[in-house]
Amino acid sequence: VNDDPDDPPGRLRELPSWQLAQVANHAARLVADALAQEGGRRRQHYAVLAALAEHGPASQADLGRALWIDRSDLHALLAELDADGLVARVRDERDRRRNVVTLTRAGGVALKRLDKRVQGAQAKLLAPLSPADRTELQRLLAQLLERAGR
């Protein structure tokens, strides 16, 4: 059933962690390609913009916790977004340890364009699945994430 040397060995093909790695990588590439068409650089840029649009202004630490992005990496991401004028960071006067990160006008506009591309990438990714299977997959992944901890 599987003696084509170009096929992954059955042991791996049925290994959930391996399947996840491959599918996630494929998805990452689809999204990255989609974002690149719009001048977007990293997938995490999109995540940060989306979080700010949804939650409103937040401190860097809160953003990091919400997005499961390390404080250190987030710092670099925000510096890039700031340089592009998509977010603004100002010291919080009520707690001067914090930076309040806000989405700029340009950031909101960029997010809308990126969003379309990202949704398109999801469509490509899920194309092989029936509508019922798509929601089923989302449900199963969400269930795994719930108990994933950090």
Added chain:
Amino acid sequence: VNDDPDDPPGRLRELPSWQLAQVANHAARLVADALAQEGGRRRQHYAVLAALAEHGPASQADLGRALWIDRSDLHALLAELDADGLVARVRDERDRRRNVVTLTRAGGVALKRLDKRVQGAQAKLLAPLSPADRTELQRLLAQLLERAGR
């Protein structure tokens, strides 16, 4: 329903590519931790050993195609496995461009130990799912991989 600033924004929480990235990362960590307990270094070492055990000796190019690992990365992986005595590389006398990679006795023994740990990691990963949901997840991921191309 979701105003905890420590929760990922709904937009991302329901984004398949984001879910996949997070779950795959979680899985990778579980597997890496499991392998580390047995002296294993990288997840891909396990994949190479498993492929050799299943398919038998193969050239590097064939291995790379089967495992979806880049020729360049595979070269480094095999050098490490070779240094550990888990695989042997010898020139193919019938096609002197090729290296025939074989699993050594020690490699077979190591694979058995690693395999137990990897299976344990899968159990941890899938613990939140019912048995039916686990096979369903594998089915959906396999379906996505089928049409993933490279």
Added chain:
DNA sequence: CGGATATCAGTGTAACTGAAATAA
């Protein structure tokens, strides 16, 4: 003081790119 925040410098893994040398 302890605890949280932002910042800075560095590591590790995986994925990828481009090019060379060798052999079919």
Added chain:
DNA sequence: CTTATTTCAGTTGCACTGATATCC
């Protein structure tokens, strides 16, 4: 001459670690 294989040298995105200065 073209193609395939191995090898080498580099880059990038992402995740993570540890340390420091600042502020509550």
